[in-house]
Amino acid sequence: MKFVIEHLSKSFEKKEVLRDIDFTFDEGKIYGLLGRNGAGKTTLFNCLNRDLKADSGNFYIEDENGVRREVSAEDIGYVLSTPTVPEFLTGREFLKFFMDINEKSIKNPKSIDEYFDYMSIEPEDRDKLLKDYSHGMKNKMQMLINIIAQPNILLLDEPLTSLDVVVAEEMKQLLRSLKQDRITIFSTHIMDLALDLCDEIVLLNHGELEVVEKTDLDSREFKDKIIAALREEGNE
Numbered sequence: 552m553k554f555v556i557e558h559l560s561k562s563f564e565k566k567e568v569l570r571d572i573d574f575t576f577d578e579g580k581i582y583g584l585l586g587r588n589g590a591g592k593t594t595l596f597n598c599l600n601r602d603l604k605a606d607s608g609n610f611y612i613e614d615e616n617g618v619r620r621e622v623s624a625e626d627i628g629y630v631l632s633t634p635t636v637p638e639f640l641t642g643r644e645f646l647k648f649f650m651d652i653n654e655k656s657i658k659n660p661k662s663i664d665e666y667f668d669y670m671s672i673e674p675e676d677r678d679k680l681l682k683d684y685s686h687g688m689k690n691k692m693q694m695l696i697n698i699i700a701q702p703n704i705l706l707l708d709e710p711l712t713s714l715d716v717v718v719a720e721e722m723k724q725l726l727r728s729l730k731q732d733r734i735t736i737f738s739t740h741i742m743d744l745a746l747d748l749c750d751e752i753v754l755l756n757h758g759e760l761e762v763v764e765k766t767d768l769d770s771r772e773f774k775d776k777i778i779a780a781l782r783e784e785g786n787e
């Protein structure tokens with residue numbers, strides 16, 4: 552499977568944020584999306600998730616035989632940087648509700664407590680209202696509902712920033728274990744995280760996506776190359 556973006560453009564009034572983007576993402580890889588503040592990472596994710604209408608362009612899923620099809624809502628899981636969960640439900644009620652409404656699309660469902668175990672959410676927290684969850688715990692719940700359905704494309708907008716070091720490490724392991732059979736695109740400002748977790752580093756710079764080739768560079772040189780590319784001419 553490939554995820555192909557063609558001629559994707561988006562402007563806000565006079566500001567051209569995404570400029571005729573052409574890019575192909577391959578199955579089984581984690582892509583680290585890096586860009587300056589305001590470069591358009593969230594805008595790109597919002598367009599791919601169809602929360603925002605692109606001005607032009609399209610994107611498809613292409614199978615092994617080169618056959619293309621439209622991307623459906625079930626193909627995409629989108630974890631926002633600021634978790635949004637229904638605060639009036641308990642963690643357990645939320646998971647149950649989510650599993651009930653997605654019954655048909657969840658392959659090999661586990662029990663609710665198995666899912667909580669999977670995300671290291673303690674038994675005493677499972678029946679608390681989500682409004683009383685910490686930011687990191689809400690983040691975990693959001694991550695959980697996005698991976699339960701095993702989407703073909705997982706978009707993660709800075710999801711690890713608020714997590715403590717132990718949980719962030721667990722999430723990294725989780726994302727690595729999930730990367731087969733799907734395309735994971737991960738935006739972050741934490742370069743070490745990107746280098747550690749991601750198979751490819753993609754820069755969003757001047758409204759375009761480009762891969763940073765790593766050939767023969769040690770990690771210091773690679774970081775310098777990334778910073779130089781992002782610094783060049785600025786982004787605003």
Ligand SMILES: Nc1ncnc2c1ncn2[C@@H]1O[C@H](COP(=O)(O)OP(=O)(O)OP(=O)(O)O)[C@@H](O)[C@H]1O
Nearest residue numbers: 563564566568586587588589590591592593594595
């Ligand atoms: N709804 C909107 N209306 C007008 N301008 C917008 C809107 N959403 C985003 N923008 C502008 O588009 C540009 C890209 O914003 P976006 O949030 O996509 O950047 P980002 O790369 O995710 O930034 P950061 O790393 O700071 O989170 C910014 O200049 C922003 O002001």
